[in-house]
Amino acid sequence: MNVQGLWRRCATMIALFLWALPVAGQEATQRFVAADAAPQTSLLVRSTTDISIFAPALEAFVTQFPTVQIQYEQWGSNALYSDSLSACEGQSLPADIVISSGVHQMVDLVNRACASEYRSDLTAQLPAARIWRDELWGITREAAVIIYNTDLISAEDAPRTRFDLLDLMRRPSDDLIGKIATYDVEASGLGFLFAFMDSQEAATFGGLLEGFARVDAVATCCSAEIIEGVESGQYKIAYNVLGSYVESVQHKNLGVIHPEDYTMFLSRGLMIPKGASQRETAGVFLDFLLSPQGRAVLSKSTLIHDNNSDETSTTLSAERYIPIGPTLLVAMDKQRRGRFIAKWRDTFGMDAQE
Incomplete structure (x- = not known):
């Protein structure tokens, strides 16, 4: 073999090796193919949804x-946003579909002209709160809930509203010191969105921050980590946890509360990137998720809470639906975000992230 041929072989081996390495920010990956099938098309889906929960719909x-x-590919919301923006700017290869619970980040991507248009009879049936510019669609319906360890918190003390949670944190006892958890708004795009929407909606938000500081509440990154922490007794209560992840498996000692003052509902956003190589197949996938069959699978997987609920409910209702649309761009404003995160760091005694 001559030098040129050897070089080509080495370059090919290096490329294959690099392809096999996990991408920074990518948490897990899995291939889905029908039994005895000979697929002709490969659809690359990047999403924040845990593989274990989304697998039935993919199968x-x-x-x-x-x-x-x-x-x-399963990603964290902040990393997925950065990757999608990089692909939009031509610095990396785009996915065929991007799905994220960080809906404000998805709205920003659409606003930056990073998405492809798609229309069908099924997308046309979506309520206004779950579609924007025929480029972003809400495919789930998930609640932000309070969870608690039933072995450590009595049913009488379980906070049914944010006011109840405030009362618990204001007690003179040290029982809750270090025992309340929520998302780290810098590490989690979903956590930032929930907290930011709380700050816009709730008269209790300032009190909650004061209470979190009083009990040395813990801000951490991920739904699974928070749920496991409450189940193990590391934490007694967790606030603003994504209910679909709690309800996806049976827990012997977890109580789940949909706050009675109001419960926030989120719809994960799906986008077909402008550079997607399989746009037509991506549209077929979207239509499947919006079809009665797809919604039934998502409901069974706890990704659609109460399939028949009214998603156009007003702010006077106990349900607050986070709408997909330009109003979420406020959450992406750099100065506003910086002030919000600074207040959050101060509350939780956190240093700025590098």
């Missing part, structure tokens, strides 16, 4: 469309 899709295989 149902490839079973119905066996000529398509799905390469699914």
Whole structure:
């Protein structure tokens, strides 16, 4: 073999090695293909949704469309936003579909012209709060809940409202010191969105921050970590946890509360990037998720809470739906975000992230 041929072989081996390495920010990956199928199309899906929860929908899709295989990548919301923005600017290869619970980040991507348009009979049936510019669609309906360890918090003390939680944190006892958890708004795009929406909606938000500081509440990154912490007794209560992740498996000692003053509902946003190589198949996938069959699978996987609820409810209702649209761009304003995070760091005694 001559030098040029050897160089080409080495370059190919290096490329294959680098392809096999996990991408920074990517948490897990899995391939979905129907049994005995010979797929002709590969659909690359990048999403913040845990593989274990989204797998039934992915399996149902490839079973119905066996000529398509799905390469699914699970990401953290902040990393997925950065990756999608990089792809939009031509600095990396885009996915065919991006799905994120950090809906404000998705709205920003659409606003930056990073998405492709798509229309169908099924997308046209979506309520206004779950579609924007035919470029971003809400595919789930998930609640932000309070969870508590039933072995450590009595049913009488379980906070049914934010006012109840405030009362608990204001007690002179040290029982809750270091025992209340919520998302770290810098590490979690979802956590930032929930906290920011709270600050816009709740007269109790300032009191909650004061209470969190009083009991040395813990801000941490991820739904799974928070749920496991409450279940193990590391924490007694967790605030603003994504209910779909709690309800996806049975827990012997977890109580789940939909706050009675108001419960926030989130719809994960799905976008077809402008550089997607499989736009047509991406549209087929979106329509499947919006179809009765797809919604039934998502409901069974706890990603759609109460399939028949009214998503156009007013702010006077106990349900507050986070709408997909330009109003969420306020949460992406750099100065406003900086002030909000500074207040959060002060509350939780956190140093600025590098």
